[in-house]
Amino acid sequence: MEIRVNAKGLQCPGPLLQLSNAVKSAQAGDRVLIEVSDFGFKKDIDKWCKKTGNTLISLDEKDSILSAVVEVVRKA
């Protein structure tokens, strides 16, 4: 399953909370696609995935929007 989260316009900690909630409600193997306009998220998501054991599949930047794809490895 792919879960899409629009966290544009949200400032820290909004995007991270949204990601965390989405991952919590997902199953292992699901993918969460999140779009964020807060660039502080770049470092946060990397660290968060490492600490929680989820996989950061991609992190792209286009037109000042970050899109990240996280694969749920285990429930965070």
Add this chain to the structure above:
Amino acid sequence: MMRILVIGGVAAGTKAAAKLRRELPSSVITVVTSDRHVSYAGCGLPYFIGGIIKEERELVVKAPRLFKEENGIEILTLHQAVRIEPEAKKVEVIDLEKQVHKVFDYDLLVISTGASPFVPRMEGIDLDGIQVLRTIDDAREIRDRVDQNAARQALVVGGGFIGLEVAENLVHRGIPTTLVEFQPQILPGYDLEMALIAENHLVEKGLRLIKNRKVVAFEGDPLGKVQNAKLDGGEVLAADLAVWATGVRPNVELARSCGIVIGPTGAIQVDERMETNIPGIFAVGDCAENQHLLLDRPVWFPMGSTANKAGRIVGINASGGSKRMPGLLGTNIVKLFDLNAARTGLSTREALEAGFDIETVLVPANDKAHYYPGYRNVNTKLIADRKTHRVLGGQIIGEGVVDKPIDILVTAISFGATVEDLTTLDLAYAPPFSMAMSSLITAANVLENKLTGKVQGILPTELFERMEGGEDFQIVDLRSEPEFIIGTIEGALHIPLTELSSRIGELDPARETVLLCKYGKRSYLGARELTHAGFEKVEILEGGLLLYPYETV
């Protein structure tokens, strides 16, 4: 007819000459300069090495031929002035190409001999591949090595803005680069916690940074090409290109030897009109001193910004005017990869050394409205006099726009603004440009809160040092669960702000308590709550975890 001679033809000299021409249309103006190039943008040299500026000619503001045709100014390149005779009003000049001596008579003399890189004598310093960066030829030399793949490992010595800009451009060209700085921080004139933000960014971008070390010698191969640098700790660094950038010294010997007074900074002493102790002889640019706007003493800030402004002032004054150069604030700005850094006025250390009782603040914010895509973080440090609340200095670092707020700050400090004045400035706002509460106003607001005792703060550097020294703190992380997971300060207790009142019993009101969150906003709210509840000493971690430059767990 009035004869004007200008010695040195880069920024200050050509500016003064051009202004003199406009003020005194019928004078004869001659510029002698020892370099091959005149009127070039020294500030652009690092970007020429990086290939961002493609061709040499783009760096030259104006060629000698055009000075002649458009301004009627004679520029003699490869002409070095060797002696000034103030009584006879003569200058002896060597034509370096033809190796002949020439004598020039003058009615007015402008000395704009600039500054030169300072390189201490040491073993191996003359080896091939060790460079300074001051002139177009220097830049060409470095760029050629890079273009010809002759630089596989680079070393930059010195973490001032020139060293940093060179290092950035070498990394940009794909060359593994190490920067050695002998102080405990890069970016002199910036406070430690600000410099650490820049250091972490540079390291993230691939620069290898070594601090607290001096380069003491170089070793070469049998062909005389540099191979290694030796550090004072005994370490050996491989390098086939080394750029020495530990600072510049004013070129004052010519002036000194004819009786012109050299000031306490080592540069030529001038009055407010930029005239030396010898009437009719002016000095300007990197070779001359200036007054500090806030301190009652001369300073030496060798900057292109000053050279240009002061050059024009000399042009006015040498032609009989009386325009003052009131003083400088040591403003500068630098781009380091994705980070921008700017400073003005007094740093914390400079303010303390000058005897001020100060209050400071460090506040993260954004450069534009948070709902407008493309906004970036900017972090503002302000330094103010505790008694008068006058703003004394500031530093701004971030990926966002820093030039605007620093220039506002320069303006405010120049006109004697207080912290309260800053908080109410009618600044321009629309989402694509700024925040409704601009980063500078937000910082001033927090500083006002600190000055009036509403909140106390602790800098990350102070917290770190005191913890290292074994001092006891009760550190409370007020962020949400997912943020806490990312990492926090070792030993921090996790109590989200929303749970603080219900869990206040877990905390000891007698211990020194430091609150932290990502930016400082939640800490501020928490601090109000704990102080209200009777906690003895509550501080917020200034800059939050965002600007905490050390390891987290």
